[in-house]
Amino acid sequence: MTGTLARRAEEIVGAPHLLTDGAALAAHAIDGARPQAVARPQTAEETAALLQAAGEVRAAVFPWGGGAHQHLGGPPARVDLVIETTRQTGITDYTPADYVVAVRAGTPFRDLQAALGAHRQWLPLDPPGAGSATVGGLVAANRNGPRRLLWGSIRDLLIGIRVALPTGEVIRAGGKVVKNVAGYDLAKLFIGSLGAAGIVTEATFKVSPHPGEGQTVLVAVPDAAAAHALAAAVLRSYLLPSALEAANPPALRRLAAAAGIQAPAPEAWGVLMLVEGLEESRARHVNEMRTLAGGRLEVLDGTAHAALWEAVSEFPSPTTHPGGVVCRCGGPIARWIEFVRALEGAAPGIGGPVEVLAHAGSGLLYAAGSEAGAPVLLDALGRAAAEVGGYAVLEAAPAALKARLPVWGAPPGGLALMRRLRQAYDPRGIMVPGRLGWGLS
Amino acid sequence: MVTQTGAVPAAAPIPRLLxxxxxxxxxxxFCLPHCPTYRLLGVETESPRGRIHLIEAAAQGRIPIDRRFEEHMYVCLGCRACETACPAGVRFGTIIEAARAEIGPTGSAPARRMTLLALRHLLPHPGRLRAGARLLRLYQRSGAGRLARALHLLPRRLAAMDALLPPIPDRLFAPAQEVFPAIGPRRARVGLLSGCVMSILFAGVHEATIRVLQRNGCEVVVPRGQTCCGALNVHNGEREAARAMARRNIDAFLGAGVDAVVINAAGCGAASKEYPILFRGGAARDAERAARYAALCRDVTEFLDELGLRGPLGEVRARVTYQDPCHLAHGQHIRRQPRELLRAIPGVELVEMEGADRCCGSAGIYNLVQPHYARQLLEEKVTAVARTGAAVLVAPNPGCMLQLAAGVRAHGLRMEVCHLVDLLDRAYAAHAAP
Amino acid sequence: MELADVRRHIRDRDALARALRDVLGPGRVFAHPADLLAYEYDGSVLQAVPDLVVFPQSTEDVVAIVRVASRFGAPLVPRGSGTGLSGGAIAPVGGIVVSMSQMRRILSIDLENRCAVVEPGVVNLDVTRAVERDGYFYAPDPSSQSACSIGGNVANNSGGVHTLAYGVTTNHVLGLEMVLPDGTVVQLGGRGPDDPALDLVGLVVGSEGTLGIVTKVTVRLMRRREAVRTMLGIFPSIEDASQAVADIIASGIGPTSLEMLDQLTVEAVEPAVHAGLPPDAGAVLLIEVEGVREMLDRSAQIVEDLCRRNRAREIRVARTEEERALYWAARKGAFGAMGRLAPNYYLHDAVVPRSRLPQIMRQVMEIADRYGIRVANVFHAGDGNLHPLIPYDAATPGETERVMRASEEMLAACVAVGGTLSGEHGIGFEKNNYMPWIFSEADLEAQRRLKTAFDPEDRMNPFKVFPTPVSCGELLTRRPPRLAASGLWI
Structure with a gap:
């Protein structure tokens, strides 16, 4: 980064908001790489101006919200300017009766939920990193949690977006109504692209009435096959749980500890069902689950219940597995079991224990293990992904390890198109170099 | 105005077609998925919406009435399934008939001549029809038929007709008396339309109809002066001959002083009920009499349902499936009545086939004009029929019965194809002599 | 500027037709004038004659068509069942209409993984029919679902009457196979949720055939709900019914449908459907709740209480499947019945924030009064998606223009309260010149970049979605628009 850019950035955001001191730079290191400056624009326009300035000198730009998801992606090729969104906070439009909220990107997710909660509403997301994440960060990182089974993911809830493009424009896509087919659904370009197409400055979501207290139904089963069979039985039934998880023994022990309950048998798998809504409906879910599970189950309410699901949400966070690695696998709904089998097959090579948590109704699985076993673990999951037509990515790992491993797994279809899109939206290639897979950035 | 490409030839507008x-x-x-030919071919030009659009374009003079136009108009079965599907209530049958009236019968010059000959000189004359039937019977029985088939002497269309025709029965429908008395207290005096094909090939159905009506307290009149209903003429663009035939029937039945004209062929029923359209724009007297006549017309199932079936019915133990004749279901909106009559017969187990109201491909003379498409539709139909495992296939319309019987035969299914009144008649007989 | 000035002239149409016949065979290329006329329309009020119509039966056919078209510089207009309401399937500047109606196989059904792979010509309802015996369904259910195609749904991101609970097409498409304008075949998505790649599936859904030709669609299948309760609330006014809608949503019971009919609509529909709707009702609300059986009694009670609290004078609950069908017939048959009010009608599809419904209804009525026209309203109250529908007689001189002006004003009013131009019918060639009402030049430029990345030569469905120098007025049908943009779909 040149001095020109620093001067220009300072003009744009004002000296107090251009951080260049060592502590600030260290705090914004990405996979160990320190930026040369951190700019904290107050508006979308300032953000766009920063991008324009960065573009002129081809500086490498990384957006930063709460820093909750900076572990995602490949190691940066270089980091020049971090653009932090945390000064762009607050709800810009919220009429509770519309069940739509527009919020600036730097708003902490927690604050948004609190504001909605005052009207007994919520944005039905339960992502990892919820405690520190910003709304914009969640969108850019596409972080979702177990409740996606019933409530959907960011992709389903985001109806409008405001973005500062790498070419210096501020644009809107979508709108603030829940049904909208006017123009391309451009918001999809920014969900999960880690800032590669632009920096989200405002997001508009559909929100819902809060369903109130829920309950957990926990069933211990002997093995993965039994967990898979029980989850399949739930999915075949008429039950409508908010979440349905399968946890292998170490993962189950972790969750039980978080909930402050006794773990079921030490080597048991757990099937966890989250039920919300009317009391009559919850009772039916518990009863039918009892039948499906052959009588043995545990029902959790209150703090144990809440703590358990927070632990489920936080399972993929790097802080949950310090020093270890976390992989995410996706595929057809019922085929998460193939990833488990692959891990079992590779167990000798992996060495240490692997924790597995599957969103059993959604086709997602997280596996967490030690750094030492990571190459074998990732390889095994990658093979299983190829087998089932899914994918496996390395989400969290020590930076040095990331540099050596195929973080993103096999390339997706349409890669050439994705390159053209990157070229179209970021012609100078300034956004998040090295971060996206397959040479996309 | 839009620039036209494809050099749209100018043609004279046809105001009467508007x-x-x-x-x-x-x-x-909405009509597309309900149209058998669209389902088969997947092109707009073979759909009701497309045909209507082309007819309008021809009426406006945007396209000429040429071979291509004719083809599109005659690939249509005239099954009118689109009318059932149409939320705007378009009467497609009327539209396609108007278009065909501009074209006349379809086919090569010899085929056209043959169709015209039949439409103008055979169908309107019951006597000639019967004579022709006797000739055909002779041809079938003398061995000439077998010979012709063996030597491939018949042109393609005739061969198709030959394969479809059942043996001409010994008995043609030529009742000795004109009036059949009611059994028990008289509830109604009804006329029976004997028609063309029915009288020749299905005399048994007519006799069964008369017996069933008699048992239901109806005095049945079969007026001598009546003739074919003219449906085939209307469907094939021969409206003038059709009007003459309609007048004869109107005179015969209005003169007979009946409470209802009972019709046991769905196609004839639909055509009879639409005589007022045939006479639209004509003389007031014709229109008035056509309206009076149409108001009397009832399909036999509709009539029996309205009248209320009189017992006692004996048992007919059979698994039965029901084919909705297009001109009953779509043309006359009669679906419930035949099914309820079937359910009223003790021992009958009614099993619905998939797509019961989908055309079997018979469609008047369609199976002769478009044998290729007709065969595909029949294949689909027979497959659906076979899946029901029924022993009896009921289709209260002569064209359907012929087509389905041919299909059942070709597939080697052990299945009886009959009219609904056949089963009712059998049920009454079963009670009389259990 | 007129359309004739922008028509893309194909250098040698006969040679193009020959080249296409070489790859497809003679029966699958239409060039006869009569045949082309049958592809000059779709479900909208617009018409334009294409240069050719082709009928691919496989992905390979589509690739061949795209390659040949590319050699001749001919535009391509993909078409499903042609039930769309914004002119999306017609060729305003000429070119080749690519009818997907012969690619209509359901290729695979995987109940365990809740998905099916279908060709784009498959009719929406046929997907549900293929799996309903096993207790599954395909959720998006536009009112045209018995005729419209999955490919068309993908192009328009179609909604339906259960959008409120189940979302729209984009929420139910897992993967796509697509032929790009250069003839490349790409497999997009389909690798599971939160695919780490860019969400190309999400970008293609709703792109109205302007990015490429979709040749396979992987759709999500859903498990049928155990039970359903369908209710009718009869209200004195739209305000009361709207408040009931707000209260029902706020109760958190999660209704799957909230549909409203106003008085004029009831007046038209009742004689046709005989659902027993009182002609003097200010508004009728159709409410549907689905879920496990145990929950329905309670939910129904909540709905009833909330309706009564908002002055509903009567609440009816469908006791039988026939009754339920009758209630829905009243809702879905509303537009067919409009023919009873006048020979023609014009329909709009706009969305406003839900709380603005009563206000916008007043404005719509005020505009109608000012123009001396009547307006009937049937709408997805739960989504804020309204369909003002103006019955009129095009034979009256100047009436059509008056109706069009009033419609435009209504649409503008919706946009002014934060609404949008279309909730489900699409922009196509009908509303593309309104796009600047809701998007800045920079917004549109950002969308154009997407278009250019897929289709640098602008050969896919040109003149759609984006503003053009020519208005759709030129393509209004030659005959007066009768039941213009009939809303049997909505």
């Missing part, structure tokens, strides 16, 4: 029915079509496309 009939009010055209105006109702909103081009929503």
């Amino acid at each position: 009939i009010p029915e055209l105006d109702k079509c909103i081009q929503c496309g």
Whole structure:
């Protein structure tokens, strides 16, 4: 980064908001790489101006919200300017009766939920990193949690977006109504692209009435096959749980500890069902689950219940597995079991224990293990992904390890198109170099 | 104005073809999946919406009435399934008949001549029809038929007709008396339309109809002066001959002083009920009499349902499936009545086939004009029929019975194809002599 | 500027037709004038004659068509069942209409993984029919679902009457196979949720055939709900019914449908459907709740209480499947019945924030009064998606223009309260010149970049979605628009 850019950035955001001191730079290191400056624009326009300035000198730009998801992606090729969104906070439009909220990107997710909660509403997301994440960060990182089974993911809830493009424009896509087919659904370009197409400055979501207290139904089963069979039985039934998880023994022990309950048998798998809504409906879910599970189950309410699901949400966070690695696998709904089998097959090579948590109704699985076993673990999951037509990515790992491993797994279809899109939206290639897979950035 | 490509040839507009029915079509496309030919071919030109659009274009002079236009108009089965599907209430049958009236019968020059000959000189004359039937019977029985088939002497279309025709029965329908008395207290005096094909090939159905009506307290009149209903003429663009035939029937039945005209062929029923359209724009007297006549017309199932079936019915133990004749279900909106009559017969187990109201491909003379498509539709139909495992296939219309019987035969199915009144007649007989 | 000035002239149409016949065979290329006329329309009020119509039966056919078209510089207009309401399937500047109606196989059904792979010509309802015996369904259910195609749904991101609970097409498409304008075949998505790649599936859904030709669609299948309760609330006014809608949503019971009919609509529909709707009702609300059986009694009670609290004078609950069908017939048959009010009608599809419904209804009525026209309203109250529908007689001189002006004003009013131009019918060639009402030049430029990345030569469905120098007025049908943009779909 040149001095020109620093001067220009300072003009744009004002000296107090251009951080260049060592502590600030260290705090914004990405996979160990320190930026040369951190700019904290107050508006979308300032953000766009920063991008324009960065573009002129081809500086490498990384957006930063709460820093909750900076572990995602490949190691940066270089980091020049971090653009932090945390000064762009607050709800810009919220009429509770519309069940739509527009919020600036730097708003902490927690604050948004609190504001909605005052009207007994919520944005039905339960992502990892919820405690520190910003709304914009969640969108850019596409972080979702177990409740996606019933409530959907960011992709389903985001109806409008405001973005500062790498070419210096501020644009809107979508709108603030829940049904909208006017123009391309451009918001999809920014969900999960880690800032590669632009920096989200405002997001508009559909929100819902809060369903109130829920309950957990926990069933211990002997093995993965039994967990898979029980989850399949739930999915075949008429039950409508908010979440349905399968946890292998170490993962189950972790969750039980978080909930402050006794773990079921030490080597048991757990099937966890989250039920919300009317009391009559919850009772039916518990009863039918009892039948499906052959009588043995545990029902959790209150703090144990809440703590358990927070632990489920936080399972993929790097802080949950310090020093270890976390992989995410996706595929057809019922085929998460193939990833488990692959891990079992590779167990000798992996060495240490692997924790597995599957969103059993959604086709997602997280596996967490030690750094030492990571190459074998990732390889095994990658093979299983190829087998089932899914994918496996390395989400969290020590930076040095990331540099050596195929973080993103096999390339997706349409890669050439994705390159053209990157070229179209970021012609100078300034956004998040090295971060996206397959040479996309 | 839009630039036209494809050099749209100018043609003379045809104002009489701009009939009010055209105006109702909103081009929503709801008819497409219900149209057998669209289902088969997947092209707009073989769909009701497309045909209506082309007819309108021809009426406006945007396209000429040429071979291509004719083809599109005659690939249509005239099954009118689109009418059932249409939310705007477009009467497609009326539209396609108007278009065909501009074209005349379809086919090569010899085929056209043959069709015209039949439409103008055979169908309107019951006597000639019967004579022709006797000749055909002779041909079938003398061995000439077998010879002709073996030597491939018949042209393609005739061969198709030959394969379809059942043996001409010994008995043609030529009742000795004109009036059949009611059994028990008289509830109604009804006329029976004997028609063309029915009288020749299905004399048994007519006799069964008369017996069933008698048992239901009806005095049945079969007026001598009646003739074929003219449906085939209307469907094949021969409206003038059709009007003459309609007048004869109207005179015969209005003169007979009946409470209802009972019709046991769905196609004849639909055509009879639409005589007022045939006479639209003509003399007031014709229109008035056509309206009076149409108001009397009832399909036999509709009539029996309205009258209320009189017992006692004996048992007919059979698994039965029911084919909705297009001109009953779509043309006359009669679906419930035949099914309820079937359920009223002790021992009958009614099993619905998939797509019961989908055309079997018979469609008047369609199976002769478009044998290729007709065969594909029949294949689909027979497959659906076979899946029901029924022993009896009921289809209260002569064209359907012929087509389905041919299909059942070709597939080697052990299945009886009959008219609904056949089963009712059998049930009454079963009670009389259990 | 007129359309004739922008028509893309194909250098040698006969040679193009020959080249296409070489790859497809003679029966699958239409060039006869009569045949082309049958592809000059779709479900909208617009018409334009294409240069050719082709009928691919496989992905390979589509690739061949795209390659040949590319050699001749001919535009391509993909078409499903042609039930769309914004002119999306017609060729305003000419070119080749690519009818997907012969690619209509359901290729695979995987109940365990809740998905099916279908060709784009498959009719929406046929997907549900293929799996309903096993207790599954395909959720998006536009009112045209018995005729419209999955490919068309993908192009328009179609909604339906259960959008409120189940979302729209984009929420139910897992993967796509697509032929790009250069003839490349790409497999997009389909690798599971939160695919780490860019969400190309999400970008293609709703792109109205302007990015490429979709040749396979992987759709999500859903498990049928155990039970359903369908209710009718009869209200004195739209305000009361709207408040009931707000209260029902706020109760958190999660209704799957909230549909409203106003008085004029009831007046038209009742004689056709005989659902027993009182002609003097200010508004009728159709409410549907689905879920496990145990929950329905309670939910129904909540709905009833909330309706009564908002002055509903009567609440009816469908006791039988026939009754339920009758209630829905009243809702879905509303537009067919409009023919009873006048020979023509014009329909709009706009969305406003839900709380603005009563206000916008007043404005719509005020505009109608000012123009001396009547307006009937049937709408997805739960989504804020309204369909003002103006019955009129095009034979009256100047009436059509008056109706069009009033419609435009209504649409503008919706946009002014934060609404949008279309909730489900699409922009196509009908509303593309309104796009600047809701998007800045920079917004549109950002969308154009997407278009250019897929289709640098602008050969896919040109003149759609984006503003053009020519208005759709030129393509209004030659005959007066009768039941213009009939809303049997909505």
